[in-house]
Amino acid sequence: xxxxxxxxxxxxxxxxxxxxxxxxxxxxxxxxxxxxxxxxxxxxxxxxxxxxxxxxxxxxxxxxxxxxxxxxxxxxxxxxxxxxxxxxxxxxxxxxxxxxxxxxxxxxxxxxxxxxxxxxxxxxxxxxxxxxxxxxxxxxxxxxxxxxxxxxxxxxxxxxxxxxxxxxxxxxxxxxxxxxxxxxxxxxxxxxxxxxxxxxxxxxxxxxxxxxxxxxxxxxxxxxxxxxxxxxxxxxxxxxxxxxxxxxxxxxxxxxxxxxxxxxxxxxxxxxxxxxxxxxxxxxxxxxxxxxxxxxxxxxxxxxxxxxxxxxxxxxxxxxxxxxxxxxxxxxxxxxxxxxxxxxxxxxxxxxxxxxxxxxxxxxxxxxxxxxxxxxxxxxxxxxxxxxxxxxxxxxxxxxxxxxxxxxxxxxxxxxxxxxxxxxxxxxxxxxxxxxxxxxxxxxxxxxxxxxxxxxxxxxxxxxxxxxxxxxxxxxxxxxxxxxxxxxxxxxxxxxxxxxxxxxxxxxxxxxxxxxxxxxxxxxxxxxxxxxxxxxxx
Amino acid sequence: xxxxxxxxxxxxxxxxxxxxxxxxxxxxxxxxxxxxxxxxxxxxxxxxxxxxxxxxxxxxxxxxxxxxxxxxxxxxxxxxxxxxxxxxxxxxxxxxxxxxxxxxxxxxxxxxxxxxxxxxxxxxxxxxxxxxxxxxxxxxxxxxxxxxxxxxxxxxxxxxxxxxxxxxxxxxxxxxxxxxxxxxxxxxxxxxxxxxxxxxxxxxxxxxxxxxxxxxxxxxxxxxxxxxxxxxxxxxxxxxxxxxxxxxxxxxxxxxxxxxxxxxxxxxxxxxxxxxxxxxxxxxxxxxxxxxxxxxxxxx
Numbered sequence: 157x158x159x160x161x162x163x164x165x166x167x168x169x170x171x172x173x174x175x176x177x178x179x180x181x182x183x184x185x186x187x188x189x190x191x192x193x194x195x196x197x198x199x200x201x202x203x204x205x206x207x208x209x210x211x212x213x214x215x216x217x218x219x220x221x222x223x224x225x226x227x228x229x230x231x232x233x234x235x236x237x238x239x240x241x242x243x244x245x246x247x248x249x250x251x252x253x254x255x256x257x258x259x260x261x262x263x264x265x266x267x268x269x270x271x272x273x274x275x276x277x278x279x280x281x282x283x284x285x286x287x288x289x290x291x292x293x294x295x296x297x298x299x300x301x302x303x304x305x306x307x308x309x310x311x312x313x314x315x316x317x318x319x320x321x322x323x324x325x326x327x328x329x330x331x332x333x334x335x336x337x338x339x340x341x342x343x344x345x346x347x348x349x350x351x352x353x354x355x356x357x358x359x360x361x362x363x364x365x366x367x368x369x370x371x372x373x374x375x376x377x378x379x380x381x382x383x384x385x386x387x388x389x390x391x392x393x394x395x396x397x398x399x400x401x402x403x404x405x406x407x408x409x410x411x412x413x414x415x416x417x418x419x420x421x422x423x424x425x426x427x428x429x430x431x432x433x434x435x436x437x438x439x440x441x442x443x444x445x446x447x448x449x450x451x452x453x454x455x456x457x458x459x460x461x462x463x464x465x466x467x468x469x470x471x472x473x474x475x476x477x478x479x480x481x482x483x484x485x486x487x488x489x490x491x492x493x494x495x496x497x498x499x500x501x502x503x504x505x506x507x508x509x510x511x512x513x514x515x516x517x518x519x520x521x522x523x524x525x526x527x528x529x530x531x532x533x534x535x536x537x538x539x540x541x542x543x544x545x546x547x548x549x550x551x552x553x554x555x556x557x558x559x560x561x562x563x564x565x566x567x568x569x570x571x572x573x574x575x576x577x578x579x580x581x582x583x584x585x586x587x588x589x590x591x592x593x594x595x596x597x598x599x600x601x602x603x604x605x606x607x608x609x610x611x612x613x614x615x616x617x618x619x620x621x622x623x624x625x626x627x628x629x630x631x632x633x634x635x636x637x638x639x640x641x642x643x644x645x646x647x648x649x650x651x652x653x654x655x656x657x658x659x660x661x662x663x664x665x666x667x668x669x670x671x672x673x674x675x676x677x678x679x680x681x682x683x684x685x686x687x688x689x690x691x692x693x694x
Numbered sequence: 695x696x697x698x699x700x701x702x703x704x705x706x707x708x709x710x711x712x713x714x715x716x717x718x719x720x721x722x723x724x725x726x727x728x729x730x731x732x733x734x735x736x737x738x739x740x741x742x743x744x745x746x747x748x749x750x751x752x753x754x755x756x757x758x759x760x761x762x763x764x765x766x767x768x769x770x771x772x773x774x775x776x777x778x779x780x781x782x783x784x785x786x787x788x789x790x791x792x793x794x795x796x797x798x799x800x801x802x803x804x805x806x807x808x809x810x811x812x813x814x815x816x817x818x819x820x821x822x823x824x825x826x827x828x829x830x831x832x833x834x835x836x837x838x839x840x841x842x843x844x845x846x847x848x849x850x851x852x853x854x855x856x857x858x859x860x861x862x863x864x865x866x867x868x869x870x871x872x873x874x875x876x877x878x879x880x881x882x883x884x885x886x887x888x889x890x891x892x893x894x895x896x897x898x899x900x901x902x903x904x905x906x907x908x909x910x911x912x913x914x915x916x917x918x919x920x921x922x923x924x925x926x927x928x929x930x931x932x933x934x935x936x937x938x939x940x941x942x943x944x945x946x947x948x949x950x951x952x953x954x955x956x957x958x959x960x961x962x963x964x965x966x967x968x969x970x971x972x973x974x975x976x977x978x979x980x981x982x983x984x985x986x987x988x989x990x991x992x993x994x
Binding site for chain 1: 742744748766767775828831835840914917918921922923924926935958
């Protein structure tokens, strides 16, 4: 056993547990800081990385496309490892299987050597992170940095009490010292502003974060045109793809199908802001029309028979051809080819953009600019600088040797070169699951070393989607009610939406459901967002 | 299989052949309901990517058996290490839990033991009011047990329900036997070792299995207390694979990843690995279990 324990320790521990919650967890949060202070925060200057010319140049909304990795990657840190110093502990999450421990992980060891320090990661599965986070906060003994997700309540007070304001290191031109962090889009930094300061580093994600995928091979097989011009044509396309006798259906997840139809209708992305007044997508007058449209698709048998009863199977249904159209994250594009192309000759997918419901252009909802943020425990200035240098290295962009190491590991162990392109080996696939993308990251880029021919299609989709992007105006704002009760309430709303689409409830019942949402907390969430918006915009 | 012979049980009317056949069919269906998912898990773990995806994740017979899923999860050694951790925690935890529970239950079964009543009250109190997650975490932290295997063993070492089960059994042992041993000069420890424990093997086996299964299945404490994945037990590793099955939404997907077997095959392979040790132990305890489950069954 570790420490020597006296009876007094035991007594103090057991009796002080409850009190410790209040005292240790939040400490003295200090006086409330006016929201208006957030308006005064100078965000880091945006200095795009110019060290490499992409094959398919992007914009702020469109990701750069790269057909091949540079044969001579740029040396990210000519002066040697940038973050020399004591080990750095970081608590973060993962979607992937857990990586092998550092002692048996060549990739992790090489990453540490390149940084000049030892990264000690406390990794929790993504679903367990919300359970673990408050416990660690209550324990008081924080790691050097922690991923702070959007679901964490009392965020401003917690950040003020326990975490470092990084403004003096990052604000405005101060970011020049960390050029790879300066390469992160400004929109992603907005999500890190609290208490009149910059309280973390973003984990940037693509503006065009989602794609309505379709199986291009099945379209070709049936000589169908995926470029539908309105909902009627979309429905016709689905009908022609549907083949229930062979257990082949057009669509899977009813909810994402609804989102796609709402994009056709121009329904707001979460919220619409008009002169400081917020309207939720749940109250939009076009939502019942969208529900009715998906209900018709379901009644026509165009959705997989299990679509309303299962979760987490849609990806496999799409990959195996059981459904032909599927809404997913942008990064799933490469993943589909990796997982399914091997066993399906001619496997091909592409992205479909929502047309206007009755013709004309539709819209495309942006994803979150940042997945979460990485906050630093309060520490002396030099320690904070070391942490920032390490994170700057973890944000080294495509084309650098540091990026290649971070994503593809060590040559000969984690990847083999095909020309200049690193192809992950099975060992690499396991070792590189160290979740650096949930610490911070460079801006995403379109690159698929196993199949570069896919990249132009990805880039073309991004360009088309960027023209009709609709942002979520609540991003970067904070509503305590939304954080605490918004999640479970939204789950209830999703169930109601599904009940209507499945035909278990009438479309007209939505008005009542929406009113109860407003009563329960919708109106409170709205007013909190409006108050926040006003404080920083007026 | 030996030929079944019909035995007349007094007071019971012999059932007709069709009814016996119907009962056999019902029992067969029940057996299949248990066996098919079990077999399917093994089959899925051995099936290749194509078959798993075509079958929607539920394979009954692997057409082209492959060990890819096992190779993938054993690469890097995390699963094998997690198995070692689980076996170690379960073995040490169960042994210590049995030692503490048997001695505590024996003490509580002897009226007149020092502090008998307050101890029993404290035990019953812990049955009704369990500590919350955060107080438990603070206690473990103050004890310096974060990232220590003891944090997986100590918090669940004494289970009030199991102690009460053992105490009930010890109370049913004839007092005369214990008095006789005392007259022969045996100490309390000797009585426990030489009289009580040998007579209570069935109860101890059942409680031992309860402890072993709870140690084997526990993942939450490891998630809270173990910072290094190298020290994770099997169930937490299994959970990360299960969680990994969640659909990837907009903007939250990972970037790189090699071609792994389908997630259902990986989950099935870990499930198989995680149940094998308990399956190995079970036949050795079965003899005691049959007696053990009858504890208290005919008590008024």
